[in-house]
Structures are given as structure tokens and as C-alpha cells.
Amino acid sequence: MKTYLDCIPCFFKQCLQVSRATKCSVILQKEILDEVSELIPGFSLNHTPPEMAGAILNIIREKTGQEDPYDDIKEISRNRVRNVLPKVEDMVKQSEAPLLTAVKLTIAANIIDYGANGELDLGSELISLLMVEDSKIKKEREELFNFNSFSNKLMNSHNILYIGDNVGEHFFDRILIEEMKRANPKISVTYATRDRPVLNDITLSDAIDAGIDKHAKAISSGSQLPGTVLNLCNKEFTDIFNSADMIISKGQGNYETLSDVSAPIFFLLMAKCPVIAEHACCDLKDILLIECQDSTLSQ
Secondary structure, three states, rough: OOOOOOOOHHHHHHHHHHHHHHOOHHHHHHHHHHHHHHHHOOOOOOOHHHHHHHOOOOOOOOOOOOOOOOOOHHHHHHHHHHHHHHHHHHHOOOOOOHHHHHHHHHHHOOHHHHHHHOOOHHHHHHHHHHHHHHHHHHHHHHHOOHHHHHHHHHHHOOEEEEOEOOOOOOHHHHHHHHHHHHOOOEEEEEEEEEEOOOEOOOOOHHHHHHOOOOOOEEOOOOOOOOOHHHHHHHHHHHHHHOOEEEEEHHHHHHHHHOHHHHHHHHEEEEOOOHHHHHOOOOOOEEEEEEEEEEHHHHH
């Protein structure tokens, strides 16, 4: 997915948010914004938004000396999810369709991304979101929530690559992986993370902390961006990507970087910005399970 002009104000907003998260001085925040303003004119709209975000984050790291300014926010997300995890696991176990429930929950968990800074009753929010999801799924076109194709592909796959997104959500990824393996015990799952702290995205240590490595092979993709640009990933990841029978791509950043790639990808995300909604031909805050076997999403 290319960068749109509407993305540019968001670059500055994200830059300011991350700069403030470092708790650096207002003067240094202004210096960072000034340097980013010099960078943007040379940035091609043919690149993906996470590539620009990566360049901005590098400037912030260099100026502040901080590797992980979102560390505190990620810890809040972890604790909130751990508190509701038993309830979530019971919801899946007691469901008449546990795989479908696990899919809907892991998409609903996108609430953690924009709820990390405020007070959030995550358990209540997830139950509410599931009710909204059920209503929306019934109204949406099948191509926007194609669970039947997802399930059929799962049952006919052997090697599955699951690309994670945000801290907190990754506990739900683990639950979904468990349900996928119950549905098809023959599958082998590889779970991929970012190579270093990027915003509130997961790293390999996060995946291991959540116990994902007990159900899947956990690896770093080599990506240092809030997305997955294949030519910037490591060989282990790209080899697995190219040989996977099925690829599960979680979240907006992965959608932005992989929606033009020809591969057996299922995108699981919530459309949280107007640009994504327009690109996916859906409404804002729709929950999406999109199958993409070619580059038709980029048309």
C-alpha cells in the first residue's frame, strides 16, 4: 500500500506522540519535528507508511538516545490482558464455534492499540466489541470477513506463518494459534515478531513471555519497522514466507506493507484510520478478515 497525502499529518502526530513518550524537553521535541519536516519532502509516496514511520523513529532514537519509549505503555497492556485472560480463554472454550470466537477476539483485541494510554475496562470492552462484531459481520460483504475461506485454508495447510502486531494483542494470538492447532493438529506454525522495539509492537522476548513459543516456532522477522517490508526482513523469515501454505497478517502496519504482495495472506485487523478504510473498501472501525491471494487490494 502506498502512502497517501492524508498520511502526512499522521506522521507528524505520531512523531510528537513518540517524542513526548521519551519525556524529552519541549526544545528537543521541536528539534525532532524540524528534522522530520526536512525528511518528508524527499519521501516517495510510492513507499509504505511504516517505512516513513521507521525513518521518523530512527530520528527520535538518535536525538533522545532512547531505544524503547513505549516500554511503560506496553507493560500496561500486558497487565490489562493478563487480568482478563482467564475470562477470554473461558469464552473460547465455552463457545459453540471456538475457532471463530478466537478469530473475532484477536481482531477485537485491536482495542488495546488505541486504549493503552487511557483507563480501559478491557473485559467489558471486548464483550461489547464482540457484540458489535457479530452485528457488523452479518451486514458486511463476505470478502471483508471471509471466515469460511480462512477455515478451509487452515484445514488444508501444513506450514502456517503468523505475523504478529501489538503487545497485549499477542496473548490473543496465542489463543488463536492454540485453536488453529486443535482444528488441524497437523499444522506447523511459525510466529514472527519485530527485530527491535518499534512503537508498541511485539518483539521476540514478548512472544516468549506470552508462551507463544510453546505452540509455535517464534522468530524475529528482522523488521525494524512497524510493518513487514519483505526486502528489509531477514532470510529465515523470507524463506518461511515464500514457502508458507497460509500466512496470517495481524494489524494495520502489516496490512500497509503486505497488501500489494502476491501470497496466500489473510489480513486480520480493525480499520482504525480513514485511509485504511478507503483502501480496503470498508467503513471506519470495521473488523476485517480479508483473503488476498494476489495484488487486487492495491487496485
